[in-house]
Amino acid sequence: MANIFITGMAVVDFVFSVDEMPQLAEKYRADNAGVVGGGCAANAAVAIARLGGQATLATRLGSDQLGELIVADLERENVETQFVRRIEGGRSAFSSVYVDKFGERQIVNFRGANLGNDSDWLKHAPKADAFLTDSRWVEGAVKSMELAIQQDVPGIVDAEDPIDPEILKLASHVAFSRKGLAGLANEEDIVKALLEVDSQFSTWVCVTDGANGVYSVNAGQVEHFPAYVVPVKDTLAAGDIWHGAFALSLAEGATESDAIKFASAAAALKCTKLGGREGCPNRPVTEKFLKENT
Ligand SMILES: Nc1ncnc2c1ncn2[C@@H]1O[C@H](COP(=O)(O)OP(=O)(O)O)[C@@H](O)[C@H]1O
């Protein structure tokens, strides 16, 4: 079983289904509500565990009740939480999400507080087959990419906006979101922007572009991998599932092209389900879908 060490955000969202988006300072009634685990890195870790990898998540949480809830949820999903650090006096990140009858979302996000920047404990990370990091916690991301170099295994970045170039200099593989790429490049055009960034960094690069699929650079040429066409219900967490599946596939020794196809299949299947990471498919379902769609 491939071991992946994942660094970054773990949060919880309080999701309310409402008839119309709250606009006024008054009371609104929710038709439905749920408490949903999220965060790029945590979602990717859950995806890896569901897809048959061993996922160890390193993240910073507060010494609060929400921290407990987040850890319990990860453990239920078979994510190893030994590297989750509960910071004394820190407060965990959480959001309030309103979803209206059109599926539009309004999000109020609290990014957590007093979580510090220490990433020293990551040096005790075990031997892994790949390291994956999101881009929000810069110190953790840098440390994780340094570990990948030391262990001579893939170091993969989920590069959202804003992205610190120091992380990119250390990575072996960078998968940008469309906004992450646009925030870094001076080009509007996605293909030109990708080529510009490819020429600036020695890492392998690609960009995920929602229903338009993925563009990657291979020997100076841009290659396009269309997204799988599925009945889409909800794209929440699709990008995070994609990054988890991509890292797992590389860790198992797949080529970048095959890892993109595997990740795109897992992400497309997630889009057919309502909700975030709880809509992530397992390995047999993903393999079957890939077989039927190539
Ligand atoms: N509507 C969709 N239909 C099929 N696949 C999708 C769809 N939206 C996203 N995906 C898959 O998920 C990947 C990541 O989605 P994307 O929206 O680019 O991530 P992010 O939200 O992190 O920017 C896409 O490259 C694609 O493979």
Ligand SMILES: [Mg+2]
């Ligand atoms: Mg993303």
